[in-house]
Amino acid sequence: MNSRLAKLRHVAFDLDGTLYLGGRLFADSRPLLDKLGCLGIGHTFLTNNCARSRVQYARHLQKIGIDATRDMIRTSADATIRHLQTWLPGITTLLVLGTEGLCDDLALADYQIADMSAGADASPPPEAVVVGYDTTLTFDRLCNTAYWIGRGLPFISTHPDRYCPTDQATILPDCGAICALLESATGRKPDAIAGKPNLAMLEALFAERNLQPNEVAFVGDRLYTDIRMARAAGALAILTLTGETKRSDLDDCPASNQPDLVVEHLGELRQMLEESRVGCLRG
Numbered sequence: 001m002n003s004r005l006a007k008l009r010h011v012a013f014d015l016d017g018t019l020y021l022g023g024r025l026f027a028d029s030r031p032l033l034d035k036l037g038c039l040g041i042g043h044t045f046l047t048n049n050c051a052r053s054r055v056q057y058a059r060h061l062q063k064i065g066i067d068a069t070r071d072m073i074r075t076s077a078d079a080t081i082r083h084l085q086t087w088l089p090g091i092t093t094l095l096v097l098g099t100e101g102l103c104d105d106l107a108l109a110d111y112q113i114a115d116m117s118a119g120a121d122a123s124p125p126p127e128a129v130v131v132g133y134d135t136t137l138t139f140d141r142l143c144n145t146a147y148w149i150g151r152g153l154p155f156i157s158t159h160p161d162r163y164c165p166t167d168q169a170t171i172l173p174d175c176g177a178i179c180a181l182l183e184s185a186t187g188r189k190p191d192a193i194a195g196k197p198n199l200a201m202l203e204a205l206f207a208e209r210n211l212q213p214n215e216v217a218f219v220g221d222r223l224y225t226d227i228r229m230a231r232a233a234g235a236l237a238i239l240t241l242t243g244e245t246k247r248s249d250l251d252d253c254p255a256s257n258q259p260d261l262v263v264e265h266l267g268e269l270r271q272m273l274e275e276s277r278v279g280c281l282r283g
């Protein structure tokens with residue numbers, strides 16, 4: 001493991017359950033990011049949660065104590081945009097079941113957002129449906145989205161997560177749960193799911209930053225999104241036990257989806273990275 005850690009040039013992090021939970025930053029997060037800087041290892045943040053735009057994420061991370069710029073953040077909105085550009089290149093108008101943050105990121109990529117309140121009379125009519133983690137969900141919006149899916153438009157889900165982690169006494173149904181409801185109503189599954197575990201999300205990072213897969217680690221807390229993507233893309237797959245996954249969950253996990261490395265918390269990873277680099281500065 002030391003030789004793999006010693007080769008790293010970049011570490012990409014999941015956010016919720018990995019660096020923080022809700023509004024609570026884990027104590028080990030900042031020291032690890034500082035250590036990466038000291039070792040000359042770059043880092044970025046890759047999250048499936050597209051309720052916030054990249055600009056809103058940068059502000060949120062700064063507020064809880066992590067230095068971040070828009071360029072360091074990729075959400076499933078970016079993966080959705082890449083999917084649309086690659087596979088549905090003629091499309092310009094989208095019906096979006098999602099937050100203003102998601103619509104902002106799609107609009108920045110030159111997509112027109114169809115008027116949800118116009119129902120079947122939307123003008124221009126949408127050419128594809130994008131469903132995200134809509135924390136502004138209403139029954140009318142659900143009905144309208146189901147209508148356009150039922151009309152046979154391309155149906156893209158931003159990510160498969162069934163619920164969003166929280167430190168509050170509640171359950172937050174996420175995009176996967178919303179799509180399950182729409183599937184039940186319309187008989188259609190999404191044609192594509194853009195975010196993790198879709199390895200296109202990590203491959204875009206490799207291409208943008210000129211990185212080889214074996215020079216990159218991905219750190220996350222979910223086996224079925226984070227670890228599956230990292231393994232499929234050939235990056236070092238590091239599972240942290242600070243979020244969804246318990247060590248006992250690994251017993252039922254198929255070999256192809258097992259993490260390369262499991263840490264109790266990011267402090268353990270920081271120590272391992274230090275030990276893998278001969279002559280690195282302590283601090």
Ligand SMILES: [Mg+2]
Nearest residue numbers: 014016017221
């Ligand atoms: Mg997570």
